[in-house]
Amino acid sequence: MDDTTVSEEGARFDTDPIGVRLPAPERLTLTSADGVRLHGVHLPTGDPSAGTALVVCHGFTHHTGHPTSRSVLTAFARHAPVVAVDMRGHGRSGGRSSVGDREILDLDAAVGAARAAGYVRIVTVGFSLGGAVALRHAALGAERPDAIVAVSPPARWYSRETAPMRRVHWLLEQPHGRLAARLLKVRLGGTWDPVPASPVEVVADIAPTPLLLVHFTGDPYFTAAHSDALVAASGGHAEQWTKAVEGHGESGTDPAIAALIARWGLAAVG
Template sequence: MESVSESRAERSCVPPFARGGRRAVLLTEDGVRIDAAYAPGGTGDGLAVVVAHGFTGALERPAVRRAAQIFGQVDGVGGVVTFSFRGHGRSGGRSTVGDREVLDLDAAVRWARRAGHRRVVSVGFSMGGSVVLRHAGRTTAHVDAVVSVSSPARWYYRGTAPMRRVHWAITRPAGRLLSRGLLGTRIHDRDWNPVPVPPVEAVPFIRPTPLLLVHGDRDGYFPLDHPLSLAEAAGDAAELWIEPGFGHAENAASEELLRRIAAWAAARVR
């Protein structure tokens, strides 16, 4: 059951939108303004796909726009919501690298519901993949299926060179300055307090919501023990795809893979 404050947040912070598609600014539960966009799909009032991008992404990025366009072409998809996480693109605030971003996703999901979509699926990539898992594990999450692509299973992983660079960008003043100047990503300068529940501990609570885990066997950021750990924690409630030749997140996802993901979602929430 929603609390009174959650119901009030939905009414006041999540504006309705026209069926022809539009941009909007959503206000999260903690008061951060989130840049969002809606594009109608090809199947009337079919399910809405909410796309959660990876770290340093944004709704304007070509890979995110491409994924949204492909999702919208799949039978059963009635609309696609994209948004920029806090600290990314035109959104306000500063990135907490997967912690408070759960509230950003929640605002986007509620926006899709206000559009009249009875079924909503969240699809997240990398950091966004961890966010959709943690969001779906909350009792107040309003999603009918979840797809997590290239997600970490646990926090503070530094076992690959790309992740060591990411940690440098997040934890060092010079790294945060470089991220802001070159990538347009504003990162919070404070450590997590408290540390959020890691994805591997969130996935058992997603049941009975359908869950798809997707990972590439050439992922340079997170090796295969991450998706295998997530699948083991989820048990038979999750489906796991280990994709041959696939690298990392939305930038490496092929059109064929994106279409399969959307088709899986449409089939699970009919």
């Protein structure tokens, strides 16, 4: 058991957003199947739902010590145990970000760690880029979850229909942008070759595993067209929530929405 400091920023996970004392977290050190050293955190709980864990995959530029992500993780931990890792190229993990491609190996490692800890049912929860990773992992990964939640995920790659996404593509595609990404604590890898299958191309393969898609009406990055396309491509299998919320991914997920997501996941796996 480690102390409550789990990131280079000195982030603390011992108190949740409404001031409830949580069990002390444990640091995790994992290795992905392709040899990337990953760091994360396990937030245990004494809740009766301890047979189920939420395995959380953060968004682009986030990590387990990011204040917004930390708030979401601690809100989830009020309802179920949580396992989360910094994806490659983010936070304390090694490697370089492949922006949604090989990160399914990072989520594989996190799900495997949760099962090794004794959790028999796994609900993966991904935000934004992490939502794309969660969808691709559920269709293509080695350690498949028992249910999936994707919050603010893109349906397809190369989306430029909003100003924030055009800025993201500048970071990804321009030499000065890639240097600027380092200021956001993201270490980018090379360009895709070949281009990996997008979430909308694989979402149909997730059935019959329960799947929830969450869209915020005030999302500045992705319009409702992304969520709608994923629902359509799932053949109607995916459940869709549209929330009148300003924000994207973790930034739109307050403790009340985190509670709804956690409860859905626990109910979905029985």
